[in-house]
Amino acid sequence: MAGRARARPGFAFDGPSMERFWTLENDFLAALGRTERDLSVRRNQLLLSAVLFGGLLDAETWPDWIRSVMGHLRSLAPGERLDARLTQAVFISGKGRNWFADPITQNLLSRQMATKSRGSTGTGSHQGSDYARILQLGETALTTELKNWVLPAAKIKMALLWPPVVVEHCVGSLRSASLSRKGWSELNISDVKPCRPMLAPDELHRPEPPKPTKGRKRHWFEDNLFHFIRVAIEKAIDSYATSADPTLAHERLELHSAITHSLEPDSKLSFVNS
Amino acid sequence: MLEDDQFNPVQPHAQHPAQLQGARARVHRENHSLPLRKGVATPAQVAATENALSVLLRSLRNSRLDPSLLRAGLTIRLMLDLGRSAAQLSGLRRISLASEKSCPAAEWGLVSWANEGSTKFGWWLPAGVHIDPKRPDITDRGAVWLPLLERTSPWLAMAGLLEGCCSPSPLLAATPREAKLDASAFQAWAKATLGPLASALPRVDRLPGTVIEKLAWASTGDRTLGKQIGGQDLEHSAARSYYTSLPVPKAATLYAKAMARPVSDLSLVAEADNHGRISIPSFAKSAFTRASDSGRVCDIRSTLELLGPKPDQRQKDLELIASHNKLVARLWILLALSTATRSVIDWVPGLRRIEPRTGGLIVLDKDRTSALGKVADQNLGTSLGRARLVFLPPAVQEMLRFYIDHLRTLSGRNNIHTRSKAVIDRHVKGLEADDVLPFLILQEHPKGLAEKGLVVRQAKVLWLKEAIAGLADVPANFARHTLRSGLVGHLPQSVIDAWLGHFDLGTEPWSNGSAFDPSAYRALLNVTFEAHFEAAAEFDRLPVKSRRKECSGRQG
Numbered sequence: 001m002a003g004r005a006r007a008r009p010g011f012a013f014d015g016p017s018m019e020r021f022w023t024l025e026n027d028f029l030a031a032l033g034r035t036e037r038d039l040s041v042r043r044n045q046l047l048l049s050a051v052l053f054g055g056l057l058d059a060e061t062w063p064d065w066i067r068s069v070m071g072h073l074r075s076l077a078p079g080e081r082l083d084a085r086l087t088q089a090v091f092i093s094g095k096g097r098n099w100f101a102d103p104i105t106q107n108l109l110s111r112q113m114a115t116k117s118r119g120s121t122g123t124g125s126h127q128g129s130d131y132a133r134i135l136q137l138g139e140t141a142l143t144t145e146l147k148n149w150v151l152p153a154a155k156i157k158m159a160l161l162w163p164p165v166v167v168e169h170c171v172g173s174l175r176s177a178s179l180s181r182k183g184w185s186e187l188n189i190s191d192v193k194p195c196r197p198m199l200a201p202d203e204l205h206r207p208e209p210p211k212p213t214k215g216r217k218r219h220w221f222e223d224n225l226f227h228f229i230r231v232a233i234e235k236a237i238d239s240y241a242t243s244a245d246p247t248l249a250h251e252r253l254e255l256h257s258a259i260t261h262s263l264e265p266d267s268k269l270s271f272v273n274s
Numbered sequence: 275m276l277e278d279d280q281f282n283p284v285q286p287h288a289q290h291p292a293q294l295q296g297a298r299a300r301v302h303r304e305n306h307s308l309p310l311r312k313g314v315a316t317p318a319q320v321a322a323t324e325n326a327l328s329v330l331l332r333s334l335r336n337s338r339l340d341p342s343l344l345r346a347g348l349t350i351r352l353m354l355d356l357g358r359s360a361a362q363l364s365g366l367r368r369i370s371l372a373s374e375k376s377c378p379a380a381e382w383g384l385v386s387w388a389n390e391g392s393t394k395f396g397w398w399l400p401a402g403v404h405i406d407p408k409r410p411d412i413t414d415r416g417a418v419w420l421p422l423l424e425r426t427s428p429w430l431a432m433a434g435l436l437e438g439c440c441s442p443s444p445l446l447a448a449t450p451r452e453a454k455l456d457a458s459a460f461q462a463w464a465k466a467t468l469g470p471l472a473s474a475l476p477r478v479d480r481l482p483g484t485v486i487e488k489l490a491w492a493s494t495g496d497r498t499l500g501k502q503i504g505g506q507d508l509e510h511s512a513a514r515s516y517y518t519s520l521p522v523p524k525a526a527t528l529y530a531k532a533m534a535r536p537v538s539d540l541s542l543v544a545e546a547d548n549h550g551r552i553s554i555p556s557f558a559k560s561a562f563t564r565a566s567d568s569g570r571v572c573d574i575r576s577t578l579e580l581l582g583p584k585p586d587q588r589q590k591d592l593e594l595i596a597s598h599n600k601l602v603a604r605l606w607i608l609l610a611l612s613t614a615t616r617s618v619i620d621w622v623p624g625l626r627r628i629e630p631r632t633g634g635l636i637v638l639d640k641d642r643t644s645a646l647g648k649v650a651d652q653n654l655g656t657s658l659g660r661a662r663l664v665f666l667p668p669a670v671q672e673m674l675r676f677y678i679d680h681l682r683t684l685s686g687r688n689n690i691h692t693r694s695k696a697v698i699d700r701h702v703k704g705l706e707a708d709d710v711l712p713f714l715i716l717q718e719h720p721k722g723l724a725e726k727g728l729v730v731r732q733a734k735v736l737w738l739k740e741a742i743a744g745l746a747d748v749p750a751n752f753a754r755h756t757l758r759s760g761l762v763g764h765l766p767q768s769v770i771d772a773w774l775g776h777f778d779l780g781t782e783p784w785s786n787g788s789a790f791d792p793s794a795y796r797a798l799l800n801v802t803f804e805a806h807f808e809a810a811a812e813f814d815r816l817p818v819k820s821r822r823k824e825c826s827g828r829q830g
Contacts, residue, residue, distance in 0.1 A: 008661035009784045012636050014708055015626035022631050160632050160663075160796075164788045174786060 010164070013156045020130065021153035025052055027131035032104070035111065036135075043070050044135045044142055046108055051146060051154050054102040055162075058172035059147055064092045065099065066139065069109070082110060089181070097175075100184040314483035315476035320354065322474035323481065326464045327351060331428060333467075346460040348429045349446055349453060350478065355423050355533070356397060357485025357504030360457040360478065361450035368435050368443045369398070374555035383445055384422070384435060387555050394553045395422045395436065401525075401563040402501040404508040404515035416563040418503050419522045421530050421552045482506070488532040495532070496767045502563045503529050513776050517758035519564035526552050528763045574611065574756065574807055577743055578604060584676070587683050591723055598684070598716040602733060603742035605677050606713060608670045610753035611807055612799075613637050614662075614774050622674065626708035632796060633666040640775065662775040663784070665796045667803040678705050681714065689727035691719055697730055713738070761802060769798050 489500030585597035719726030
């Protein structure tokens with residue numbers, strides 16, 4: 001399918017299966033406050049999180065992904081910190097690409113350090129739900145379950161929220177989507193969910209960015225960045241314009257007009273009769 | 275009337291001998307064009323031309339030059355301002371209106387008229403139009419009114435064209451050949467006078483495209499709009515051209531905004547108060563950029579207001595018939611607007627077709643009939659054809675649920691004919707699942723209301739449109755005309771195109787490599803719907819109880 005253009009959305013959905021999917025997602029979010037002790041439950045929770053929120057939509061990468069993450073978790077001694085790089089990006093060797101953690105999965109991963117030594121509660125209030133059932137599955141059964149209905153719905157969810165090129169990359173059809181680490185994070189942040197029924201638990205709130213030490217310096221710099229760039233460009237133009245080479249006349253004029261034109265806040269046009 | 279299916283933007287190119295491979299490639303190149311592309315003067319080149327023009331004007335004022343250069347300079351000036359080639363500018367005339375209500379018959383050019391004691395000026399010019407090589411008999415050329423820019427008036431004043439005169443006189447050269455010679459005379463003058471600086475000037479045929487670029491590359495700009503205003507006949511996008519018919523005042527405002535600002539921060543959103551700033555004679559105010567009347571924007575708001583309150587099951591039979599049918603007409607209009615349906619919509623989507631959280635709905639209203647399309651579908655393992663993704667706004671979903679509830683209570687009514695009851699039950703069941711079903715309207719039984727009661731039958735859309743909604747003078751797919759003509763300049767072209775299912779090869783919104791953002795698309799659709807239609811979509815929010823109290827109060 002890669003490389004072939006199409007004129008219509010590459011998916012079709014039906015209401016009930018999407019309803020089931022959203023219920024699963026809501027249950028997942030509602031249960032985020034609890035911490036799981038059992039390693040297999042944690043594995044299921046992490047994989048589900050990566051599928052629901054992190055765009056890990058290529059089932060072929062799941063075994064590698066689980067191996068990378070769980071191998072690292074198992075190797076941790078009680079109280080030892082998780083490798084910070086793992087919470088940011090997981091290298092999936094089979095496909096030779098990185099997977100970048102979304103905020104929720106990132107949070108779940110970094111919580112592993114704290115829960116390794118502490119006790120935990122059970123799955124509790126969602127007994128009988130899809131979510132509670134999925135958490136108890138073995139690895140093979142989990143993969144089958146996810147492939148059967150979670151993955152198709154997750155693909156549709158992504159297709160309703162993200163540009164097709166990103167979705168195609170997530171499902172493994174396009175090798176590269178040329179998105180930076182920051183680009184991936186922003187995709188998750190700008191995720192438009194009009195009716196998410198609950199707030200994220202307290203621990204999901206991001207820490208405040210460190211405040212600048214010297215009063216308004218940070219803002220002053222941001223406001224004036226454009227000015228600095230402009231001054232630098234003008235200096236460059238001046239040195240260019242004063243060069244003695246006459247063959248540069250045309251380029252000089254072009255560059256100068258292009259830059260002044262684009263920096264001009266408003267042209268001086270007005271209308272007769274207005 | 276032209277059928278929508280004839281405006282497939284892809285297929286006709288392959289069939290017509292005049293548009294073989296090279297021409298087709300050129301069309302696609304144009305569609306994919308980036309700013310600063312080849313064939314259109316760059317901002318630097320435009321700036322160099324402006325400089326040269328100001329030098330020329332100064333020299334002309336000092337009477338140091340041959341006066342014939344005045345016409346050459348004016349030609350270049352108008353190419354930059356009006357977006358028309360030298361050949362198109364030839365034959366323009368200076369027209370004085372006796373009254374602003376009179377329309378110059380087949381005369382184009384600089385129009386002057388007296389308004390509140392002063393003389394006003396403006397350009398009355400032919401709009402660009404899509405010419406279908408297979409149907410040359412259809413002439414659909416509308417007109418545009420462009421305000422006179424302040425930078426143009428010194429040229430016109432020097433040529434003595436801003437003085438009061440009564441007889442139509444030619445503005446520039448009379449023939450295209452002479453006009454082209456004028457343009458090259460300007461270049462010859464520039465080369466002789468400016469020396470090496472003249473090398474920064476573009477070829478004259480690259481000047482007119484700058485107006486189109488300004489209109490096309492705004493954040494809410496549109497290439498079809500640019501070509502209509504710039505008077506360039508469209509080589510692509512027959513469908514877009516077909517649905518784009520702007521009132522002349524709106525086109526004038528968009529042009530004025532585009533010309534007044536640099537491309538970088540331009541948003542063409544036309545505010546209502548700006549219409550008053552550009553003086554337009556009354557004959558032009560009622561004109562459109564397309565001549566045929568199929569593209570008129572329909573006044574949805576007043577239509578919906580006429581349809582009246584929600585049906586109430588306590589109503590008497592005849593009242594219920596009227597209010598039920600008006601409900602159907604209202605739902606039909608809102609579904610047509612929110613899904614931008616291609617053909618005559620005569621279906622209601624079942625609730626299970628609608629994505630529960632986002633309101634997404636896959637609309638398939640254009641089958642792929644060509645063998646090529648079918649093969650493509652087979653290869654992709656889908657039968658979706660030319661499906662589109664639209665998002666039903668909450669108001670429409672609510673209306674749909676109300677319609678289903680209303681049908682359910684209707685089937686419990688005593689005097690509904692037995693067969694009709696079964697039909698209604700089937701519909702309710704289907705609409706709660708994922709069926710696509712026709713509208714049901716309510717009627718008296720042919721053998722009499724008293725004997726047989728009420729019956730339902732499937733609605734014919736023409737009847738709904740004309741008899742119930744009173745939309746006799748708009749085309750059946752009025753929603754597409756309304757959306758494209760009404761929203762161009764307000765929404766990015768990509769959003770309107772995705773909504774209506776228009777695309778050029780390589781710019782499909784849902785192709786694998788597309789960066790079209792569905793979240794932004796949905797947000798913009800909802801905002802648009804809210805701003806334009808939701809106020810009208812809301813109806814009769816007063817609870818029934820309070821009205822009953824009022825009635826009983828009066829009786830008591």
